Amino acid sequence: MTQEMKAATILNTTFVRPAKFYINGFSNIPNIKYFYVFLCFVYIMTVVGNVFLLSVIYLVKTLHTPKYMIVFNLAFIDLCGSTALIPKVLDTFLFDRNEIVYEACLSYMFFVWFFAGLQSWTLVTMAYDRFIAICFPLRYHSIVTKPVIAAVMLLAWVLLLAVIGCMAGLIDRLSFCASLVIQSFFCDHGPVFRLACNDTSVNYIIAYIILTAIVFVPPILIVLTYVCIAIALSRIASGVERLKAFKTCTSHLILVAIFFLPLVGTNVAVMTSYIHPNARIINSTLTHTVTSLLNPIIYSLKTEEVLTSIRKLYKNIRLRNRLKNRCGPFITHVLTK
Template identity: 75%
Template sequence: VNSLLKSLTSTILNATFVRPASFYLNGFSNIPHEKYYYVFLCFIYIMTVLGNSFLITLIYLVKTLHTPKYMIVFNLALTDLCGSTALIPKVLDTFLFDRRYIVYEACLSYMFFVWFFAFVQSWTLVTMAYDRIIAICFPLRYHNIITKSAVASILLFMWVFSLSLLAAAVGLIDRLSFCGSSVVQSFFCDHGPVYYLACNDTSLNDTMAYIVFVVIMIIPLVLIALTYVSIAISLSRIASGVERLKALKTCTSHLILVAIFFLPLVGTNIAAVISYIHPNARIFNSTLTHTIPALLNPIIYSLKTEEVLNSIRKLSKNHKKRLRNKTFCEKLPSL
């Protein structure tokens, strides 16, 4: 009888997909004063929007920053801004105002946009590493290799490929049936915690999850590591220690961004695979990984560089000059 019931259930599930009206986002469990943490995330979001919006505006207004390198920086700032906006406002609405139910379609959209912008951010860091290796290892050919059209093509391919892969990953969830719990053990509609709730075969989703993890985390990290091995070899051949130090300084900001973005996510996922990691620890680590890099990117990589600081001074001087001219014109007697 039991085998007959299981067979009948399997047939029904294969014929029709059972989808819940909504999912329940569980978030942290048994943590006192957790709302203060979400207030902290709100502060991070405000600073992220201000920093990245300022950087985007600066690159757009200052003609001297219309270079291939700052096309990549512009792309990173735009991705950080969009990624934070896709995630944090909804997290705040969910947990600060206790609106933890999210409809099925909105959950899948939420999942897509959060991971899509994480994907683009990851590969933008790879593009920055490519820019650095050409600048240090092939300085005389840099302007011939790193052109505006070449960078635009790389960035366009990156966005299209990210869109395709994440659309496939999220689309595969739509073929699953959810006939049991609808409680998502995460702070947003995360890919793994959602498809784990399905009651039919998820082997294809498992495969896609591994593919997405490898393409977003492992391959970019390996490529960046190989890039810096090549840079280290190239720098070891430079006789002057001053030149070596100068070249290294151009890489430190990028290395800090790579460490902030990749290490927590890779560490959390590896820990989840090889051993048990408490949901609260995973959620805490994941929220910071999705939010802190977007806050620090404009500060670490851009706002402290000499080119950007000079551009800020130039804009400030032009603004003061316009104000003085306006004041002078207003004081002139009317004819």
């Protein structure tokens, strides 16, 4: 038996599971600490903005509609997704803690991709809501009901839980006998499984399935939805009515553009040409973080229903505080009832 055959036999029979990985993103970038400070600011504002939006939707009963069930779901996903990613990124790079335990790396990978997938398909659900509202306005309240939206969102959670769980679980079958340095800003799936030294063909397949399901299929469905919406709007005689109907879609279109354009652009550039690793990492970081910050701002400032609800909620709080100060605990007890 030759030396090469002996080495191949040892490689095939020895399974190596590392104790730790080393995350090595943001290398050789000048003044990168300012970017970490920016991410810290983004995370704080993301938490404040999404908690505020969740609170407004929960407290104002007029917002307890199927449309705002989707918005509530998106705000919750943004909050969880940012919490899964940004604090660990800051801990890794700002405080130079590049080591991550193997099991923690798989959990990190799962949660980042899981919430990114949920965000993607929640935007598809929003497009479905706008499609029914504009193309079938008379049947909207019978088609888009709370049970239907709850079932759609639950289906997305369950399917993505299964698929992303399978993706992370398949890493566990790999043997890592060479480099343990992950060239990304988190335990990303691609950079991790490419470090393995045994067969990774199944991992390549699941990677393309997830990339297609999260990055490419949702924007295609959204574009098709808006083509149908455009056709329906073209049949409306009045230009004022067309503009009024289109305005109900602007918040959603802004969210779609912010989320999908950099995500699709980066992945297409990686697959078709060369993009500098630092440019890819920074672009991916901003896509995963800034979108969650802008979602509540867009829905607070661009949606008249939310703005009106915020004003009413503010007036009610002020009125309650005035009555509490003037009339004492009795009025407060009555108001709380």
